[in-house]
Amino acid sequence: MVSPFKLSVCPHDTAKNLLGWFTLNTYLQRNLGIGIHFDPHDSFLEERQAVLDRPHHVVYANPYSVLCFARERGFVPVARPAGIVDEAIVVARPGAPRGAALRIASATDKLIIHDLGLKVLDGLDIDVRQADFHFVGNHLNAAKAVIDGTADLGIVFNETWNGLNPSTRGQLEVVGESHDGLAFHCFMVSPEWADKREAIQRILCAMHEDPAGLRVLDDLRFTRFEAVGEEILKPLTVLLGC
Template sequence: MTFNLTVSPDFAPDHISGWYFFNTWLQRQLETGIHLELYDSFDAQRTDIRAEKFDLIYANPYDASMLVRELGFQAVARPASKSDETVIAVNVESDYQSVEDLKAGARIATTDDPDVHTMGMIMLESADLDKTNTEIKEQSSYIVVAKNLLNGGADAGFFLKEAYDEMSDLIRSKMRVLVSSQISVVHHSLLVGPRMAEYIPAIQQALLTMQDNDKGKSVLESMDVSNWEPMDSEQTEFMIDLIDTLID
């Protein structure tokens, strides 16, 4: 039997090869077939997830609630020292020096990354802004969000902090961060579905010792991950409750 793996679409394009290396490595560790399928769109991926197409998912925190509480997935590990933080940035030549400087009618460039967009909108509340008095411009990627800021097509943009930090020095030099979230307990995680439940102990053991040999360490480096940390049900439920509270 071949299982199916997918990855939340918000990883940096430079790490695409890393996920293919990871998939090959994991198949060898588990001695079973795993097919990796990547998406450009969160909505398209979520449709296939709901259709129960996948058995192993590197998921963003927003989707964790659906996966755990509706589809019976179990979180087994998370990348160490990697939390999902959101950045609101503007063109470096902009007059805006803080979020509170933004006014009604502000054009906000964002992506369909659900947790980043949600956190960005929450951070706009300090300026009395919400979806009713801003112009939301959904873009296909964080690079396109940055282009919108640089060419004057948007007043501010939402970024996953990791994605913002991985942009070239040239692009970042033309933008300025107004605010960055500091939640620290919200993060991506690797979740295993019901059809693959029997492999959970082997998967967790393989991940937690991945950095201990040259091959595993090389794969981790290609993914920009130092090592994995275990996740239990209590940690998972805490993160899901926090996300649900923020959304509500």
């Protein structure tokens, strides 16, 4: 019988290591003593809408979704990966001229990386009102669009950039990057599970002290989780200008 309680995880993270997130869900279930069903999605927008449309109890959300889930469903942040922040990197072909009218590739305007990228472009004195934006579905495609010559600039997630192989990075030039340090993925708990919020936070934040938990963290390339709360929402609101 499928558990009525559900976990959802940002597709950017499940795409990197789907099995690792199933393992984390198993760890959370064992330590919480409650069955939790994990049903991953391939699309950012589909995953976000699924959480908004159907009951979910724990989510690991990207910054844009954090605000959506808090505002529309009353989710509360509980834990984040220590030392990991979401930043935007703007790339171009090496030596390529940058005129007034530009083709700019971005994964989607429904992720905070796009908004951070717009701030970087503004700092480069690029008038985004005159730009032709191409929304290409993911951050890797944004980099590829620049390499292929179908875009003059690309807005890329810093984690995606760091994960590119040297030959791919060699075909691109970083022309700007954000350093806000205010955006990050985090776990959130639904209002229906308010009574379990502290227990979930405690389990997540103690994983690095448990050999079994540490193995899960290592597999997901996290060092540890640290506690957060609703104080993270206001800076995200300012960052997104909403």
